[in-house]
Amino acid sequence: MRIVFAENIEYSLGARDLLDGVSLELRHGDRLALVGANGSGKTTLMRLLMGELQPSSGRVHRTEGVHLELLPQDPQYGPSDTVESVLKRGFARIRAMEAELARLETHLADPEMYQRWEALHERYEAIGGYQQRSRYEAVLKGLRFEGREQEKASVLSGGETRRLALGALLLSGSDALLLDEPTNHLDLEMVGWLVNFLQSFGGATVTVSHDRQFLDQVTERVAWLRKGRLRLYEGNYSAFRRERALQEEQEAREYANWLKEKERREGILEQAQRWAHSSAKHARRLHSLEARLEQFMQEAAEAPESDDPAVRIRFPVEKEVTAERVLEGWNLQKTLGERRLFEIPNLLVRNGERIAIIGPNGAGKTTLLKVLLGLLPSDHPAGRVKTGPGVRVGYYDQKLSDFDPQLTLFETLYRMLGEKAHAALAAWMFPYEAQYKQVKSLSGGERARLALLALSLQQASLLVLDEPTNHLDLETVEALEQALLAYPGTLLLVSHDLFFLDQLATRTWHVFEGEFADYPGPPGEYLERKTRLSQSPKSSPAASSRLAPTGLERRKAEGEPRKQERSVSRVETQNPKPPRAKGRWHLEREKERLEAEIADLEAQVQSVLARANQPGLHHSEYAQIAQEQQRLEAALQQTFSRWAEVVEGLEGLA
Numbered sequence: 001m002r003i004v005f006a007e008n009i010e011y012s013l014g015a016r017d018l019l020d021g022v023s024l025e026l027r028h029g030d031r032l033a034l035v036g037a038n039g040s041g042k043t044t045l046m047r048l049l050m051g052e053l054q055p056s057s058g059r060v061h062r063t064e065g066v067h068l069e070l071l072p073q074d075p076q077y078g079p080s081d082t083v084e085s086v087l088k089r090g091f092a093r094i095r096a097m098e099a100e101l102a103r104l105e106t107h108l109a110d111p112e113m114y115q116r117w118e119a120l121h122e123r124y125e126a127i128g129g130y131q132q133r134s135r136y137e138a139v140l141k142g143l144r145f146e147g148r149e150q151e152k153a154s155v156l157s158g159g160e161t162r163r164l165a166l167g168a169l170l171l172s173g174s175d176a177l178l179l180d181e182p183t184n185h186l187d188l189e190m191v192g193w194l195v196n197f198l199q200s201f202g203g204a205t206v207t208v209s210h211d212r213q214f215l216d217q218v219t220e221r222v223a224w225l226r227k228g229r230l231r232l233y234e235g236n237y238s239a240f241r242r243e244r245a246l247q248e249e250q251e252a253r254e255y256a257n258w259l260k261e262k263e264r265r266e267g268i269l270e271q272a273q274r275w276a277h278s279s280a281k282h283a284r285r286l287h288s289l290e291a292r293l294e295q296f297m298q299e300a301a302e303a304p305e306s307d308d309p310a311v312r313i314r315f316p317v318e319k320e321v322t323a324e325r326v327l328e329g330w331n332l333q334k335t336l337g338e339r340r341l342f343e344i345p346n347l348l349v350r351n352g353e354r355i356a357i358i359g360p361n362g363a364g365k366t367t368l369l370k371v372l373l374g375l376l377p378s379d380h381p382a383g384r385v386k387t388g389p390g391v392r393v394g395y396y397d398q399k400l401s402d403f404d405p406q407l408t409l410f411e412t413l414y415r416m417l418g419e420k421a422h423a424a425l426a427a428w429m430f431p432y433e434a435q436y437k438q439v440k441s442l443s444g445g446e447r448a449r450l451a452l453l454a455l456s457l458q459q460a461s462l463l464v465l466d467e468p469t470n471h472l473d474l475e476t477v478e479a480l481e482q483a484l485l486a487y488p489g490t491l492l493l494v495s496h497d498l499f500f501l502d503q504l505a506t507r508t509w510h511v512f513e514g515e516f517a518d519y520p521g522p523p524g525e526y527l528e529r530k531t532r533l534s535q536s537p538k539s540s541p542a543a544s545s546r547l548a549p550t551g552l553e554r555r556k557a558e559g560e561p562r563k564q565e566r567s568v569s570r571v572e573t574q575n576p577k578p579p580r581a582k583g584r585w586h587l588e589r590e591k592e593r594l595e596a597e598i599a600d601l602e603a604q605v606q607s608v609l610a611r612a613n614q615p616g617l618h619h620s621e622y623a624q625i626a627q628e629q630q631r632l633e634a635a636l637q638q639t640f641s642r643w644a645e646v647v648e649g650l651e652g653l654a
Helices: 042-050 083-105 111-126 129-142 158-170 188-199 212-218 237-278 280-298 365-372 409-427 432-436 444-456 474-486 498-504 523-534 551-557 563-574 584-612 619-653
Strands: 002-013 016-027 031-035 057-062 068-070 176-180 204-208 221-226 229-234 325-336 339-350 354-358 384-387 393-396 462-466 490-494 507-512 515-519
Touching: 002 042, 016 042, 016 057, 016 204, 016 221, 031 042, 031 212, 031 237, 042 068, 042 176, 042 204, 083 111, 083 129, 083 158, 111 129, 111 584, 129 158, 129 188, 129 584, 158 176, 158 188, 188 212, 204 212, 212 237, 212 498, 221 237, 229 237, 237 280, 325 365, 339 365, 339 490, 339 515, 354 365, 354 498, 354 523, 365 462, 365 490, 365 507, 393 444, 409 432, 409 444, 444 474, 474 498, 490 498, 498 523, 507 523, 515 523, 584 619
Parallel strands: 016 229, 031 204, 031 221, 068 176, 176 204, 354 490, 354 507, 393 462, 462 490
Antiparallel strands: 002 016, 002 057, 221 229, 325 339, 325 384, 507 515
């Protein structure tokens, strides 16, 4: 089902044409990655799809009744908002859909009403209506708000505020989720959870992200926004990059061949011009050659589109460090209240090593960096840190702690470089007018580029980078990655971008639950090995959920015959249709629904068994419990059988 269709839309920002003739259709089940440089118009396009902005020309058509939700960059909450109330805002939309389904069920003999019921029911299933309660519990756990439901939203930290907005978006009951950098402030575990959640979502998603592995896992099509135009590619982000590389090669080859042919024709024409005065025949030939060259020039091959200007990042080193031991620490210990963050008897960083530091948010990764840098003391009285001889340390601080927020960009760089400040800022993609913005007014991407620019001037032999990819566009992330691959010094990296870390790191430190692990390989390899070692035998298909169903699902679980099932039977008798094989999408949705039913039936069986173990029950009560247990187990066996058939059907489609 179509959700939204943007047709030939244009949008101007001042004198700049941000979008020029953009068309885009979004349907249920679509998984779209929206990519392009910072400032290319990605967020603007999503706001146009939402209806928050109106195009200068063209139109955006949203199907009646559908709802789209955009992840806010700076969410704001009222004084009475709690974690629970924010997350449950979308429940009202689900309840309204259930009420409309129930109303339509009484009129299903009418073919028009049946079609409306069928379309609404498809939407209801796609957005997770049957699993709304279990999805709510999953969001609480996955985004680490479990047990904090009554906390005031207004007192949460910046990262928690953003995570809460993401949770509310996931539970919004929307037909399309517009995800603008959803992995910011998520650690690796939460990113993995989000991937699984989005893969099970039946509506549409549009994702903007600098995390390439995340994009590969949650998208199936790429929309590339460049110079106001939108171009669509099938496949995930990696497939898009491969296809773009092939296209660029082909375009360059065709243009080179055209230039070669142009040079050949111009040479022939030049020779003909020298002979044109000698005879009428040569003059006619010259005229013919000129006409043919003019036609050839009109059919000129287009010059290959050069990529948008990207930051040219380099991290030069003042002098090569010959010391083998770059950084050492002894008795490194830190606690937060009663909670131990880490306790490390000794630590050694050797020259040239590239170390990734991973762990959940709040585990102490940044704290460990600050202890190693001497910015925080170790809680152990014998704790100390030592850098090797000749080692110069460069620290990327995502908070720009060492910058004066009142100074302009130019003033900040002038103190470092003097008259070269303008040129340096321009090279790092700061236009002339932006160079007079105060540091406190910079966007997230601008702050990140300023921090990297300052770091590149330090000529450090040990780079310590704390979340360097946050707020950068994909092109800048890739430029940073290439610069760090070419960097000859030693690296300590904190990041939740696993693809980025795997490209660079040769060693992994894992900080988690007060423990510290040191692994001689990249983090992806470490996490895969850790998962293999910790895997338990496969559980039942309902292992992911033990929650009571809601809405229409509750009526089915309680054994109440659903009105729509009886009505549909009458309609099908009157209008028999040949059975149609279900596709993968429908089987996946049915599998999810069956797993939720199995979870609920198992929970009901356990509840019945618990009642049977209560002392003092009368014989008649035991008989009643036995009958209820028999009914539930029969229903459970029937649901399991159907689940097995659906799984077999999915395997047949693989």
